[in-house]
Amino acid sequence: MSADKIIYNLNNFTKVYxxxxxxxxxxxxxxxxxxxxxxxxxxxxxSTLLRHLNFLxxxxxxxxxxxxxxxxxxxxxxxxxxxxxxxxxxxxLLNRSVAANVAYGLSVRGKRGELAEQAIARALSQVGLEDLxxxxxxxxxxxxAQRVALARALVVKPDVLLMDEPTANLDPYNVKLIEQIxxxxxxxxxxxxxxxxxxxxxxxxxxxxxAFLLDSRLIEVTDTxxxxxxxxDSRTAAFVRGDMIY
Amino acid sequence: xxxxxxxxxMITYFILAVLLPSVVFAQDAVACEKEVxxxxxxxLSKIAEKVYGDVFAYPAIAEATNRANATDxxxxxxxxxxxxxxxxKLCVPSADDAAAIINRPLETPDVTVSPAxxxxxxxxxxxxxxxxxxxxxxxxxxxxxxxxxxxxADVEVIAVGTGQAIQLGENGDADVILVHxxxxxxxxxxxxxxxNRQDVMYNDFVVVGPSADPAGIKGMTDVAxxxxxxxxxxxxxxxxxxxxxxxxxxxxxxQASGLPLVEAASIKNAxxxxxxPDGDWYxxxxxxxxxxxxxxxxxxxxxxxxxxxxxxxxxxxIDLEILVEGDxxxxxxxxxxxxxxxxxxxxxxxxxxxxxxxxxxxxxxxLISQFGVAEFGQALFTPDSAAWNAAK
Amino acid sequence: MKALLEGLVQAIGLIxxxxxxxxxxxxxxxxxxxxxxxxxxxxxxxxGAFLGxxxxxxxxxxxxxxxxxxGFPPVVIGLFVYLMFSRSGPVGTLGWLFTPRAIIxxxxxxxxxxxxxxxxxxxxxxxxxxxxxxxxxxxTAWQATLATLAEARIGVVVAIIAGFGSIISEVGAVxxxxxxxxxxxxxxxxxxxxxxxKGNFDLAxxxxxxxxxxxxxxxxxxxxxxxxxxxx
Numbered sequence: 001m002s003a004d005k006i007i008y009n010l011n012n013f014t015k016v017y018x019x020x021x022x023x024x025x026x027x028x029x030x031x032x033x034x035x036x037x038x039x040x041x042x043x044x045x046x047s048t049l050l051r052h053l054n055f056l057x058x059x060x061x062x063x064x065x066x067x068x069x070x071x072x073x074x075x076x077x078x079x080x081x082x083x084x085x086x087x088x089x090x091x092x093l094l095n096r097s098v099a100a101n102v103a104y105g106l107s108v109r110g111k112r113g114e115l116a117e118q119a120i121a122r123a124l125s126q127v128g129l130e131d132l133x134x135x136x137x138x139x140x141x142x143x144x145a146q147r148v149a150l151a152r153a154l155v156v157k158p159d160v161l162l163m164d165e166p167t168a169n170l171d172p173y174n175v176k177l178i179e180q181i182x183x184x185x186x187x188x189x190x191x192x193x194x195x196x197x198x199x200x201x202x203x204x205x206x207x208x209x210x211a212f213l214l215d216s217r218l219i220e221v222t223d224t225x226x227x228x229x230x231x232x233d234s235r236t237a238a239f240v241r242g243d244m245i246y
Numbered sequence: 247x248x249x250x251x252x253x254x255x256m257i258t259y260f261i262l263a264v265l266l267p268s269v270v271f272a273q274d275a276v277a278c279e280k281e282v283x284x285x286x287x288x289x290l291s292k293i294a295e296k297v298y299g300d301v302f303a304y305p306a307i308a309e310a311t312n313r314a315n316a317t318d319x320x321x322x323x324x325x326x327x328x329x330x331x332x333x334x335k336l337c338v339p340s341a342d343d344a345a346a347i348i349n350r351p352l353e354t355p356d357v358t359v360s361p362a363x364x365x366x367x368x369x370x371x372x373x374x375x376x377x378x379x380x381x382x383x384x385x386x387x388x389x390x391x392x393x394x395x396x397x398x399a400d401v402e403v404i405a406v407g408t409g410q411a412i413q414l415g416e417n418g419d420a421d422v423i424l425v426h427x428x429x430x431x432x433x434x435x436x437x438x439x440x441x442n443r444q445d446v447m448y449n450d451f452v453v454v455g456p457s458a459d460p461a462g463i464k465g466m467t468d469v470a471x472x473x474x475x476x477x478x479x480x481x482x483x484x485x486x487x488x489x490x491x492x493x494x495x496x497x498x499x500x501q502a503s504g505l506p507l508v509e510a511a512s513i514k515n516a517x518x519x520x521x522x523p524d525g526d527w528y529x530x531x532x533x534x535x536x537x538x539x540x541x542x543x544x545x546x547x548x549x550x551x552x553x554x555x556x557x558x559x560x561x562x563x564i565d566l567e568i569l570v571e572g573d574x575x576x577x578x579x580x581x582x583x584x585x586x587x588x589x590x591x592x593x594x595x596x597x598x599x600x601x602x603x604x605x606x607x608x609x610x611x612x613l614i615s616q617f618g619v620a621e622f623g624q625a626l627f628t629p630d631s632a633a634w635n636a637a638k
Numbered sequence: 639m640k641a642l643l644e645g646l647v648q649a650i651g652l653i654x655x656x657x658x659x660x661x662x663x664x665x666x667x668x669x670x671x672x673x674x675x676x677x678x679x680x681x682x683x684x685x686g687a688f689l690g691x692x693x694x695x696x697x698x699x700x701x702x703x704x705x706x707x708x709g710f711p712p713v714v715i716g717l718f719v720y721l722m723f724s725r726s727g728p729v730g731t732l733g734w735l736f737t738p739r740a741i742i743x744x745x746x747x748x749x750x751x752x753x754x755x756x757x758x759x760x761x762x763x764x765x766x767x768x769x770x771x772x773x774x775x776x777x778t779a780w781q782a783t784l785a786t787l788a789e790a791r792i793g794v795v796v797a798i799i800a801g802f803g804s805i806i807s808e809v810g811a812v813x814x815x816x817x818x819x820x821x822x823x824x825x826x827x828x829x830x831x832x833x834x835x836k837g838n839f840d841l842a843x844x845x846x847x848x849x850x851x852x853x854x855x856x857x858x859x860x861x862x863x864x865x866x867x868x869x870x
Binding site: 406407409414489510532534541543544545 | 724725735736813817818819820821822824828829831832834835836837838839
């Protein structure tokens with residue numbers, strides 16, 4: 001993880017839906033190769049932030065810079081957009097086989113054939129689903145489906161992996177499995193990971209830095225150890241303690 | 247000098263004697279309501295009966311023809327009323343004019359139509375299967391209320407192709423049928439499907455086509471030759487192709503034309519083959535007269551139509567005209583038949599019999615003879631029931 | 639009952655006997671309906687997908703129009719097309735009346751709302767979250783739409799089946815604009831009407847059985863298009 005290279009830079013970033021400000025971040029930098037946890041109560045704006053990082057939406061005001069480019073505020077070109085992908089809390093899989101689902105990201109990038117097949121097989125074994133390659137995606141359990149979602153995200157070798165509460169609905173075994181994969185991927189490939197989670201322990205386990213969003217504002221962002229042991233802001237402290245601030 | 251004067255007088259006399267009659271007669275030339283071309287087996291009294299219903303009115307035809315001949319020698323000159331030749335063109339005056347010529351009223355049955363009072367018979371629901379051309383002519387709309395009033399009836403008219411009308415009779419789905427396909431009618435009765443077949447009336451067919459008349463048949467009096475010309479010039483001809491009475495007549499005319507014909511059948515139905523001339527210009531559309539006329543108008547093509555349906559169409563405007571008419575092969579007789587009650591118990595036999603009696607009665611026949619006169623200046627149908635002919 | 643059985647027997651006999659008139663009529667019916675359906679699919683499926691996926695001003699109005707089109711009487715469409723291509727009509731000079739082209743035009747108009755409408759409904763039934771996830775996986779708008787259509791394939795195939803059914807069995811419009819001309823514009827349905835008018839009820843029934851049989855075979859083939867996985 002290198003603190004030198006900034007991959008995302010948000011400045012005076014505001015998002016408004018129907019006269020309601022859902023996100024307002026004065027300044028946020030995300031470093032290439034780090035795992036950044038984003039915590040906070042529901043409705044704080046965490047998913048909105050992830051959608052912007054994946055270029056699915058544009059800010060109402062301010063800048064979001066990716067790799068030092070902001071393309072005049074509009075969405076970046078396709079090849080740049082394809083460097084980022086998201087694993088959502090509830091994965092929607094296609095009504096096809098597991099392998100076909102994993103193949104999807106590759107096929108839209110025009111990657112088929114022998115090499116693609118191998119990449120798919122590797123991704124499936126990475127998530128421990130190589131036996132279910134031919135199974136219909138509709139027949140999977142929640143944990144298996146989430147692992148397929150992870151596999152289909154990993155197979156395209158993204159520079160940035162965004163994860164929106166990826167283990168929220170899963171049993172401990174799957175939670176552990178997925179956390180291991182996140183760590184491995186980050187260490188082996190220097191993949192930047194932005195992880196939205198409710199699970200403070202997960203943040204402690206995985207993240208280099210943690211950010212706290214409350215009521216659409218970024219309250220604090222600091223290295224994880226400091227965040228949980230001696231946060232600067234009292235609200236952060238209250239949140240970490242489990243006190244109701246919301 | 248006396249001989250000279252006498253000679254001059256004689257010459258003047260002869261000149262006057264020769265010239266005067268033609269001058270006198272030319273003044274009195276009579277309008278030809280119809281022009282009829284003599285066919286094989288025609289004779290004057292037969293034509294007179296057909297047209298006036300009066301066998302002895304034939305001198306009127308002879309007279310009118312001869313008068314017409316004076317100014318237009320396409321008309322024949324009849325020297326001997328017992329001898330007429332095939333191909334001669336006769337001038338047939340209107341009934342009134344004919345009566346004037348022979349100086350007596352025509353022996354048509356003198357009938358006044360009484361107001362339609364209920365007779366006390368209650369027929370109820372009566373299903374009448376007839377052809378689309380009969381229905382399209384509008385005749386039934388005019389005369390049926392008379393029957394319904396007199397006989398307490400509710401007539402349901404099902405207008406379909408001749409074949410289907412006969413089929414409805416066979417199935418007992420109709421109580422009485424009114425069609426114009428004599429051979430099929432006879433077969434119907436022979437096979438036991440129908441009883442009490444009666445003549446009702448006849449009308450005629452005409453060949454209609456575009457005013458541009460690419461085949462050049464306008465005014466021809468030999469319909470078979472006209473069809474041959476259509477074939478020769480490859481002009482588009484629309485056939486009903488639906489085994490109707492009109493289609494049957496059309497086929498007989500093609501056969502008379504002497505053209506080579508091919509046998510065809512829609513979908514190899516061995517019971518019903520039909521003939522047609524060979525060529526792309528001949529389009530068989532398998533529909534009723536109305537639709538066929540529409541297609542003929544669209545394509546500016548020739549077709550064979552019954553006069554009534556065509557005239558009714560002219561009221562709303564149709565871009566076709568009558569090009570060939572009057573050939574006695576174009577006459578089209580109608581028959582009414584009751585469906586055999588022994589085959590189908592639910593048939594309204596009393597109603598069917600009442601209908602037959604009514605339609606052949608003198609008063610209804612008179613109604614029929616009046617149909618169309620107000621609108622078109624000509625009767626569209628000629629009454630032909632046994633009762634009517636007997637009363638003449 | 640007799641007519642039904644006789645019709646069935648005759649139908650089998652005609653098919654086996656390889657009657658050329660019959661096969662020509664079958665081929666022609668499938669040809670015009672096939673071409674019309676292709677046009678409907680080409681325009682209808684993208685339009686249905688668009689209406690189902692995209693919010694825009696006037697969307698509800700368009701949807702109402704489409705639903706109206708789905709239930710519109712085909713014979714009125716036939717009348718409209720007839721008036722268009724008639725000699726006295728605006729495009730009469732094309733000379734398409736009473737040719738296969740006019741039939742194809744009428745059948746396209748008849749089947750199009752069904753194909754578009756059912757596609758739209760099928761697409762609307764897909765989880766809206768799917769699109770976002772596909773885009774995050776790198777799909778372009780078009781690729782995401784295609785994948786959505788594939789997800790909705792059961793409904794999309796129903797759309798095609800409905801479109802096909804609406805025109806292969808239609809007779810009013812076909813006879814108006816085609817003219818039922820023997821050897822040129824006669825279809826199975828217009829032939830059935832003709833044989834019925836002629837009183838050949840058993841032959842008409844036979845043709846009806848054949849039409850039923852062909853439609854059944856085609857629908858069976860279409861079900862295969864829905865994919866093997868549709869039975870959960």
